[in-house]
Amino acid sequence: MKNSWKMKLLPSALALSVISSSISPGLTSALGEFDLTSEIVQTPINEYRADLAPGVKEKHYSFEGKEGKKIESFVVDVDVHNPNVSIEAGAPNDEDGFGLQPVRAQANAADAESHKVVAAVNADFYNMATGEPHGIVYKVGRIIKDYNNRTWNFFGIKNMRQKMNNLR
Known part of the structure; x- marks a missing residue:
């Protein structure tokens, strides 16, 4: 009977903690190391890491931005020196063209x-009606789109050891 008040208080305290962190991220604090550095990060809240495969890590950051709103960021960290890991362009149905298909479906089509x-990440801007990428896209050395009719710079990977770009 002595501990009954503790048993009643614990769920309320946990609920209050969860609610306060979603309403005001500034009331929470980072739960461990926070290795994201950016001018938009005002207050670190949490960093989650997971090993997806040897040489591939997932990082999930939660932080409060300068405007006081909670922001989530997802990062895939790839060891480009690992010979068993590669970064590749995806396309709908794993074909040599562009169009509209969710990233998960593109990944499933390429998985064997x-x-x-x-x-898998969405890493380009594209026409929402046609799926045509705004940027230049090569897939395993084959041209998907080789022109960029905007003034944007681009970055690409010819192979895992050689990058290409038009950064000025």
Whole structure:
């Protein structure tokens, strides 16, 4: 009977903690090391890390931005020196073209027993009606789109040891 008040208080305290962190991220503090440095990060809240495969890590950051709003950021950290890991361009149905298809479906189409996809990200801007990328896209050395009719710079990977870009 002595501990009954503690048993009643604990769920309330936990609920209050969860609610306060979602309403005001400034009331929470970082839960461990926070290795994201950016001018938009005002107050670190949390960093979650997971090993997806040897040489591939997922990082999930929660922080309060300068405007006081909670921001989530997801990062895939790739060891480019690991010979078993590669960064590749995806496309709908794993074909040599562009169009509209969710990233998860593109990853599933490219996944095979001898070619495992462990992470996929949307890394280009594109026409929302046609799926045409605004940037230049090569997939395993094949041209998907080789022109950029905007003034944007680009970055690419010819292979895991040689980058290409037009950064000025």
